[in-house]
Amino acid sequence: MEQEIADLTARLAALEEGAGWANTINMEVYYWWCTALMFCIHAGFLAYEMGASRKKNVLASGIKNILALAFMIPTFFFFGWWIYLAFPNGLIPDFEAGAYGIPWSDAMGPNLADNETGIFWAAFALFGATTASIFSGAVIERIRLSAFLILAIVLGSVAWILAASWAWHGDGWLLTQWGWHDFGAAGAVHMVAGFFALGVLINLGPRIGRFNEDGTVNALAPHNLPFAIFGLMLIIVGFFGFLAGCIIYAGDGQWTTIFGNPATLSAVAFNTLMCFSGGIISAWLVTRDPFWMMSGALAGIFSAAPGLDLYWPPMSFLLGAVGGAIAPLADKWLQKFRIDDAVGAVSVHGVAGFWGLLAFGLFASGYPNVAEGAPDTNLLGQMIGAGAMFLVGFVPGYAISWVMNAIGALRIPEKAELLGMDKAKVPVSAYPEGFWDEFPGGKVPAATPAE
Amino acid sequence: MGSPITSWDGAEAYFTGAGGASPALLLILSVIATFAAIWYGAKHETHSYERLELE
Numbered sequence: 001m002e003q004e005i006a007d008l009t010a011r012l013a014a015l016e017e018g019a020g021w022a023n024t025i026n027m028e029v030y031y032w033w034c035t036a037l038m039f040c041i042h043a044g045f046l047a048y049e050m051g052a053s054r055k056k057n058v059l060a061s062g063i064k065n066i067l068a069l070a071f072m073i074p075t076f077f078f079f080g081w082w083i084y085l086a087f088p089n090g091l092i093p094d095f096e097a098g099a100y101g102i103p104w105s106d107a108m109g110p111n112l113a114d115n116e117t118g119i120f121w122a123a124f125a126l127f128g129a130t131t132a133s134i135f136s137g138a139v140i141e142r143i144r145l146s147a148f149l150i151l152a153i154v155l156g157s158v159a160w161i162l163a164a165s166w167a168w169h170g171d172g173w174l175l176t177q178w179g180w181h182d183f184g185a186a187g188a189v190h191m192v193a194g195f196f197a198l199g200v201l202i203n204l205g206p207r208i209g210r211f212n213e214d215g216t217v218n219a220l221a222p223h224n225l226p227f228a229i230f231g232l233m234l235i236i237v238g239f240f241g242f243l244a245g246c247i248i249y250a251g252d253g254q255w256t257t258i259f260g261n262p263a264t265l266s267a268v269a270f271n272t273l274m275c276f277s278g279g280i281i282s283a284w285l286v287t288r289d290p291f292w293m294m295s296g297a298l299a300g301i302f303s304a305a306p307g308l309d310l311y312w313p314p315m316s317f318l319l320g321a322v323g324g325a326i327a328p329l330a331d332k333w334l335q336k337f338r339i340d341d342a343v344g345a346v347s348v349h350g351v352a353g354f355w356g357l358l359a360f361g362l363f364a365s366g367y368p369n370v371a372e373g374a375p376d377t378n379l380l381g382q383m384i385g386a387g388a389m390f391l392v393g394f395v396p397g398y399a400i401s402w403v404m405n406a407i408g409a410l411r412i413p414e415k416a417e418l419l420g421m422d423k424a425k426v427p428v429s430a431y432p433e434g435f436w437d438e439f440p441g442g443k444v445p446a447a448t449p450a451e
Numbered sequence: 452m453g454s455p456i457t458s459w460d461g462a463e464a465y466f467t468g469a470g471g472a473s474p475a476l477l478l479i480l481s482v483i484a485t486f487a488a489i490w491y492g493a494k495h496e497t498h499s500y501e502r503l504e505l506e
Contacts, residue, residue, distance in 0.1 A: 415503055
């Protein structure tokens with residue numbers, strides 16, 4: 001009998017150990033595929049941005065987009081993860097908490113005692129790269145590549161992750177002091193990126209020919225609208241990875257949000273699809289333009305993003321519909337101030353993200369928070385958080401681009417802009433077999449010589 | 452540089468050079484390479500635009 005009990009005890013211990021490992025490995029696998037799916041966002045932004053460019057700038061836009069991703073990743077390793085861990089209390093760093101994110105920490109590399117850090121770092125790096133891609137589309141066809149790269153690093157490896165430390169962290173001050181809730185990062189990702197772009201656009205100025213002296217607007221049509229629309233749909237695919245990465249897989253119980261409250265992927269599935277649809281339908285009714293219909297899908301998702309874990313699906317549908325309608329209208333309104341946002345990033349991400357946060361405060365107040373001392377969800381908390389997100393995005397974007405503009409390092413020369421950035425500095429041609437014959441300024445060689 | 456462990460039993464951080472000074476050197480080189488690439492790209496960009504102005 002004693003031997004049987006000892007055998008059963010040993011088998012139970014083995015089973016528990018096996019189950020523990022299954023949880024750990026499942027968690028790693030889950031976030032691995034979230035990160036992989038998030039690469040679709042970048043494939044989508046690449047297609048979207050190149051399609052939205054005129055043909056004289058298509059490769060330069062592609063290079064800019066690809067390099068944003070490439071420079072974001074190492075800089076996020078150098079200091080981005082440390083910022084996330086060190087700043088949940090505000091602007092004073094917590095060096096003890098941040099120690100796990102410094103690059104030479106044992107956690108920041110292969111470590112058999114740590115299955116989490118790398119996989120979360122990767123997902124957050126991709127979230128950061130998403131902010132850089134959002135910004136990238138707004139400034140196409142006239143920004144210097146080097147200026148863009150510095151601004152993209154500031155946005156993706158500093159500004160957004162500081163905002164995430166405040167607004168997307170279990171100990172973030174917006175949660176613990178104000179009861180903030182933003183499941184899908186409408187604030188930390190979309191508002192920050194959208195208003196960072198606005199700050200840069202003010203200093204960068206519009207593309208040549210975009211506005212007439214009387215304030216009327218000229219359409220600088222995308223050279224390949226179907227490609228841009230396809231890119232937008234691919235971004236939506238990637239957002240399923242993004243939103244899946246917004247939920248915490250514990251393995252030994254119910255899913256939770258980053259804020260600690262229980263949640264289900266089922267809720268996120270209901271609501272994501274409903275707000276996606278609402279955004280498309282309303283943008284179609286307002287514009288009849290497929291570019292804005294797909295942008296409306298994105299705006300619809302960001303409009304409901306803060307409460308994707310909580311909303312009733314018809315509410316998500318209606319919030320998405322409002323977002324899909326206001327995004328193109330906001331873009332038109334910005335044009336009155338000669339803001340040339342080539343892809344509508346400020347309105348789709350910034351304005352719709354703000355609407356999402358406001359709507360959550362209006363319609364989803366009173367949910368209990370589980371973080372110690374945190375008040376229930378409330379409108380004031382959402383508004384304070386939205387204000388913080390605006391400032392974290394707009395201020396560095398405006399200030400740094402203002403300095404760059406003052407020293408002549410922000411914008412390409414007029415001659416290069418008129419000729420096209422591809423011809424000016426890209427050693428290969430996007431369309432060597434005939435597209436150049438319509439090149440502005442007359443006849444140019446069919447193939448661009450190497451540098 | 453090289454392996455910081457002699458056995459997988461009880462191993463934790465096992466990346467090359469863990470616990471020593473070499474990761475710091477690699478980190479510094481990586482940071483320099485990243486920002487030097489931007490500097491070099493800016494220089495090339497300026498050169499391209501200056502050449503264009505002369506044409």
